[in-house]
Amino acid sequence: MGELATKAAQVQAVKTAGSPSGMAAMLERAWPRIAAIMPKEMSSERLFQLSLSAINTTPKLGQCDPASLCSCVMKCSALGLEPSAVDGLGRAYILPYKTKTGMHAQMIIGYKGMLDLARRSGKIRSISARAVYEGDEFRYSFGLDESLTHIPSGREHEAGEKPTHVYMVAHFTDGGHYMDVMSLQDVEAIRKRSKAATSGPWVTDYEAMAKKTVIRRAFPYLPVSVTAQQSASADETDGGFVDMLTREPVIEPQPAEAAEQPEEQAPATRYAVCQGCGTVIEGVTADATPQDFEGAGCCDRPSYIIQEG
Numbered sequence: 001m002g003e004l005a006t007k008a009a010q011v012q013a014v015k016t017a018g019s020p021s022g023m024a025a026m027l028e029r030a031w032p033r034i035a036a037i038m039p040k041e042m043s044s045e046r047l048f049q050l051s052l053s054a055i056n057t058t059p060k061l062g063q064c065d066p067a068s069l070c071s072c073v074m075k076c077s078a079l080g081l082e083p084s085a086v087d088g089l090g091r092a093y094i095l096p097y098k099t100k101t102g103m104h105a106q107m108i109i110g111y112k113g114m115l116d117l118a119r120r121s122g123k124i125r126s127i128s129a130r131a132v133y134e135g136d137e138f139r140y141s142f143g144l145d146e147s148l149t150h151i152p153s154g155r156e157h158e159a160g161e162k163p164t165h166v167y168m169v170a171h172f173t174d175g176g177h178y179m180d181v182m183s184l185q186d187v188e189a190i191r192k193r194s195k196a197a198t199s200g201p202w203v204t205d206y207e208a209m210a211k212k213t214v215i216r217r218a219f220p221y222l223p224v225s226v227t228a229q230q231s232a233s234a235d236e237t238d239g240g241f242v243d244m245l246t247r248e249p250v251i252e253p254q255p256a257e258a259a260e261q262p263e264e265q266a267p268a269t270r271y272a273v274c275q276g277c278g279t280v281i282e283g284v285t286a287d288a289t290p291q292d293f294e295g296a297g298c299c300d301r302p303s304y305i306i307q308e309g
Contacts, residue, residue: 026066027051027073034073036307037275039080047077051094054083060096064105069094072107078277079231081113091116097195106195109235111205111212117231118170118215123223127170129211131163138165140181148179166210168218178221182214194236227277227299275303 027048035044051073055061061069072094076083081092091113096103109117111129118127132138135153140146148167167181187210191197201209219232272281272290279298290305 027070030070030074033273033307034070034077036273036305037074037277038077039275042077042080042082047073047082050083051076054094058094058096060103061094061105064096064103069105072105075107079109079113079117081109081116083107084110084113093196093201095196095200106236108194108196108201109212109216109231110201111208111215114212114215114219114232117228118219118222118224120228121222121224123173125171125173127168127215127222129166129168129215131207131211132165132167133157133161133163136164140167140179146179148181162206163210166207166214168211168214170218170222172223178218180214180218180221182210182217187213196236225299225301227301230277230299270306270308272306274298275305277302 031044031048034047038044038047055069073083076092076094079092083094084091091110093108093110094105095108097106098104115127118124130150132150133153133155135155137149137151137153140148148169150167162184165181165183166187167179169177169179171177190213191202191209194202196202216232216235219229269282270286270288272288273279277299279302288306290303294302
């Protein structure tokens with residue numbers, strides 16, 4: 001009862017802040033599906049609070065298409081990454097952007113979120129990224145005998161100063177390694193193609209986003225899971241769950257006309273949801289079981305549950 005009261009208060013706070021009434025309502029209605037694909041170690045209540053806090057702290061999210069916002073939250077849930085605009089942990093961000101059809105939300109994986117995805121494979125012993133600034137001793141070479149040396153100068157960086165290079169190094173459990181280097185010009189070319197090039201973490205946390213960029217470029221060459229590869233390639237999108245979340249309109253249920261004349265209810269729609277990647281299979285028959293979908297091949301570790309709605 002206490003948890004329901006808390007959620008109701010949070011939803012009301014979002015409405016009061018000036019966001020469309022359908023925004024909080026859709027998030028609340030979509031929550032069973034969002035929670036269904038959430039990793040066991042993730043807190044449903046905490047993700048709900050962070051999602052509503054993101055709307056409150058970024059007012060323009062209240063102007064976004066509700067389905068795109070809920071889709072971003074669902075992607076965070078599927079990946080086990082909390083939106084970090086309010087806690088500063090840099091794992092994921094939900095940001096608004098303007099399109100020809102209006103305002104939409106997009107999810108951006110942060111630097112620490114990209115590291116989390118890479119480490120989950122269990123095949124990477126260590127992975128890190130660092131920024132190089134003017135005055136640092138920095139040299140590297142590729143080829144048969146790769147090498148990289150970075151000795152920071154130790155000086156304080158000026159406000160707004162950008163690194164000259166960023167690099168990443170990953171060591172694998174089998175003894176191999178991979179390294180990559182990007183110049184400021186390389187990073188800027190990626191930033192300028194981003195929908196959030198002039199807002200969000202590219203403005204507030206440039207160094208972290210630059211380091212995230214070099215790690216994301218290295219993903220195709222790292223021993224990470226198929227799910228992690230797909231997540232990295234889907235970075236800076238609405239999450240890919242919009243169609244699922246808009247399958248039914250967000251409306252308040254209508255009261256029955258009269259108790260003595262109940263209307264015949266249509267049978268509930270059954271669908272299967274993969275807890276690993278969020279894939280949804282609709283039109284599930286009444287006698288189907290989760291084991292029937294183990295060979296779906298949607299990700300490297302498919303694990304389905306059956307929902308009704």
